[in-house]
Amino acid sequence: MKQHWAGVVYRAHHPRWAFAPDSGEGAARFGGRFNPLGTPALYTALRLQGAWTEAQQGFPFKAQPMTLMAYQVDCADMVDLTDAAILAALGVTGADLACAWEDVADRGQEPPSWALARRLIGEGCAGILAPSFAAGAQPGDVNAIFWRWSPVPPHQVQVVDDAGRLPRDDASWR
Structure with a gap:
């Protein structure tokens, strides 16, 4: 089920954190769809527009500055997790991935996407490919x-900043 993935990904974030574009601490502090509170994560997108959409979902009427x-x-x-056969093998549904994770967590329950993340992390997974659920x-x-x-394999996610x-x-x- 685990596989190798290579390519370029993108992320848009608050310019204030441009000095730490690969920290994952914001996600740990606030949690995310696929990381429970306290679990660092680096969220990226396979398309530039996808990264922008993900970062702006809290600001639907006024785009805010992003790096x-x-x-x-x-x-x-x-x-x-975009592969239906892998979802079936994991016993996971698209609804589990798309769950209203913030609402579930606010009610004191564990969102299905957090349970899946804990399981995969426990099995030694470095990360996932998942559909975007951003508005x-x-x-x-x-x-x-x-x-x-x-910054190096086997789990390389290296910031591209050749010009410093x-x-x-x-x-x-x-």
Whole structure:
């Protein structure tokens, strides 16, 4: 079920965090569809427009400034949740993936997508490919979500910044 995936992915995030584009700490602090509170994750999209759509879903009427990043990926131990056969083998449905995870968590219950993430992380998975559920996502939009990543293989998710344009630390915002 685990497979190797390589390619380029994209992420849009608040410009304030441009010095740490691969931290995953924001996701750990607030949780996400595929990461329970306290679990770091790096959410990316396979298309530039998908990254923008994911980042802007909280601002449907006024697009907010974002830093758009590209990452070179060469990652083992991925699971493709866009594959119906893999979902069936896992005993997972599309509804489990698309669950209203925030509402479920607010009611004190574990969202099915969190239970799946815990299970896959426990089985040594580094990340998943999953459909986008963001408002405005196009059919076929896919996200790559990483739970384990580093700048080098076997779980490479490397920021593309050949010209050294990103700030090195938080001091640039003072």
